[in-house]
Amino acid sequence: MHALLHxxxxxxxxxxxxxxxxxxxxxxxxxxxxxxxxxxxxATVTRASAGAPRALKFRxxxxxxxxxxxxxxxxxxxxxxxxxxxxxxERSVVTITDSPRVSTVDVESGKIALAVAKERMRPGESIQxxxxxxxxxxxxxxVIADVTRRGGDTSTRFTxxxxxxxxxxxxxxxxxxxxxxxxTPMQTIxxxxxxxxxxxxTRADGEAVSAGFRLPVKAQPKxxxxxxxxxxxxxxITSIESVTGDRSGRADPRSGVRPDTKTDQxxxxxxxxxxxxxxxxxxxxxxxxxxxxxVDDKPERVxxxxxxxxxxxVPSYAVQGNGKGKHKGKDN
Numbered sequence: 001m002h003a004l005l006h007x008x009x010x011x012x013x014x015x016x017x018x019x020x021x022x023x024x025x026x027x028x029x030x031x032x033x034x035x036x037x038x039x040x041x042x043a044t045v046t047r048a049s050a051g052a053p054r055a056l057k058f059r060x061x062x063x064x065x066x067x068x069x070x071x072x073x074x075x076x077x078x079x080x081x082x083x084x085x086x087x088x089x090e091r092s093v094v095t096i097t098d099s100p101r102v103s104t105v106d107v108e109s110g111k112i113a114l115a116v117a118k119e120r121m122r123p124g125e126s127i128q129x130x131x132x133x134x135x136x137x138x139x140x141x142x143v144i145a146d147v148t149r150r151g152g153d154t155s156t157r158f159t160x161x162x163x164x165x166x167x168x169x170x171x172x173x174x175x176x177x178x179x180x181x182x183x184t185p186m187q188t189i190x191x192x193x194x195x196x197x198x199x200x201x202t203r204a205d206g207e208a209v210s211a212g213f214r215l216p217v218k219a220q221p222k223x224x225x226x227x228x229x230x231x232x233x234x235x236x237i238t239s240i241e242s243v244t245g246d247r248s249g250r251a252d253p254r255s256g257v258r259p260d261t262k263t264d265q266x267x268x269x270x271x272x273x274x275x276x277x278x279x280x281x282x283x284x285x286x287x288x289x290x291x292x293x294x295v296d297d298k299p300e301r302v303x304x305x306x307x308x309x310x311x312x313x314v315p316s317y318a319v320q321g322n323g324k325g326k327h328k329g330k331d332n
Contacts, residue, residue: 030063030064032061032062032063033062033063033064033066033080033081033096033098033103034061034062034078034079034080034081034086034096035059035060035061035062035078035079036056036057036058036059036060036062036076036077036078037058037059037077037078037079037085038058038075038076038077039056039057039058039074039075039076039077040074040075040076041070041071041072041073041074041075041090042055042070042071042072042074043055043056043068043069043070043071043074043076043088044056044068044069044071045060045062045066045067045068045069046066046067046069047063047065047066048063048065048066049063053067053069056068056076062078062080062096064096064097064098065095065096065097066095066096067093067094067095068088068093068094068095069092069093070088070089070090070091070092070110071090071091072090072091073090074090075087075088075089075090075213076088078096080096080103080105080127081103082120083116083117083120083121083125083127084103084114084115084116084117084127085114085115086105086112086113086114087112087113087114087115087213088110088111088112089110089111089112089212089213090110091109091110092107092109092110092111092112093107093108093109093110094106094107094108094110094112095108101122101124101125101126102125102126102127102128103125103126103127103128104127104128104129104130105127105128105129105130106130106131107129107130107131107145107147108131108132108147108149109147109148109149110146110147111144111145111146111147111212112144112145113142113143113144113145113210113213114127114129114138114141114142114143114144114145115141115142116138116139116140116141116142116163117140118139118140118141118163119140121139121140125139126138126139127139129143129145129158129165130170130174131145131147131154131156131170131191132147132149132154132156132170132174133154133155133156133169133170133171133191133192134156134158134167134168134169134170134191134195135167135168135170135176136158136165136166136167136168137165137166137180138163138165139163140163141160141162141163141164141165142160142161142162142163143158143159143160143161143163143165143183144158144159144161144209144210144213145157145158146159153192153193154192155190155191155192156190156191156192157188157189157190157191158183158188158189158191159187159188159201159205159206159209160183160184160185160186160187160188161185161186161206161209161210162185163185164182164183164184165182165183166180166181166182166183167180167181167182167183167189167191167195168180168181169191169194169195178195181195181197181198182198183198186200186201186203186206187199187200187201188200188201188205
C-alpha cells in the first residue's frame with residue numbers, strides 16, 4: 001500500500017517536471033518568424049520560453065514573441081518570413097507577433113525601418129506596424145517609425161518613403177480611435193494625444209531620416225553570393241547565402257522564397273502605382289479630435305535600389321520631391 005501511494009504521488013510530479021522541461025524544447029523547434037541578417041554593436045533577445053535575456057547574434061533565428069533590445073550605437077537587421085526586412089536602431093525595443101494572415105511588428109520604443117516586398121506577399125497577407133499609440137497597415141512599403149516615451153506619454157512619427165500606408169491612432173487601451181489617415185510617398189505624420197495632419201517632406205528630409213539606417217557590413221567571405229538584389233528583402237536573403245555558400249537555388253523553408261525566384265540583375269525594379277488592393281484596410285474607431293489627412297491621390301512611381309553591402313533603407317535618388325506628382329529615379 002505504501003509503495004502504491006508513493007507511486008501515485010511521484011508519477012504526477014515526474015510528468016509535470018517532464019512537461020516543464022519539454023515546453024522550452026518545443027518552443028525552440030517551432031518555425032522561426034525571421035533570422036538576423038546583420039548586426040552592428042550589441043543586442044539582446046528575451047525568448048518567451050526562457051525569460052532571461054541573452055545576446056543576439058548574426059544568423060540567430062527570431063521566434064514569435066521574442067523581445068529584441070538594441071544597445072548603444074547598435075543596429076540590427078532582421079529578415080521576416082522572406083518578405084520583409086526590419087532594421088532596428090540603437091536603444092530600441094521590438095517584438096514580433098503573428099496571427100492568421102497578419103504579422104505584427106510591435107515597437108515599444110526607439111526607431112525602426114520596415115521594408116516590405118509586395119511581390120513576396122501572399123494574397124490577403126499583410127503586416128502591421130504597431131506602437132503604444134498608433135498602428136499602420138502595410139503592404140509593399142518602406143516606412144520609418146520613431147517612438148519616443150516620456151513617462152506615461154508616447155509620441156509616434158511615421159515617415160513613408162515608398163508605398164502607401166493607412167494609420168490609426170490608438171487610445172490608452174490600444175483600441176483604434178477615429179478615421180485612418182493615408183500616407184503616400186515622401187509624407188510624414190505624428191501621433192500623440194491626437195493625430196496630426198499628414199505633411200510632405202523634402203528630399204533632404206528623406207535622405208536624413210534614411211541615412212540613420214546605414215549598416216556597416218564587413219566584406220563578405222570569399223565564394224559568397226554577390227550582393228545584387230532588387231530590394232531590401234532580397235539583399236537580406238543574399239547576406240545569409242553569402243555565409244552559407246549555398247548557390248544551389250534551393251529555397252530556405254523559413255524564407256518563404258521559391259527556388260525559382262528570379263532576381264532582376266539590372267537593379268531597376270519599379271514600384272507599382274497605388275491600388276486599392278495594395279492598401280491594408282484598418283477598421284475605424286470613434287471620431288478623433290486630431291487634424292485631417294492631406295491625402296495625395298496620385299502617388300509617385302519610385303525606383304527601387306540596387307545597393308552595396310553598406311546599404312541605406314532607400315537610395316538618395318529615390319528620395320525626391322514632396323510626395324506630390326511623379327518623380328523618376330536616376331538610372332545607373
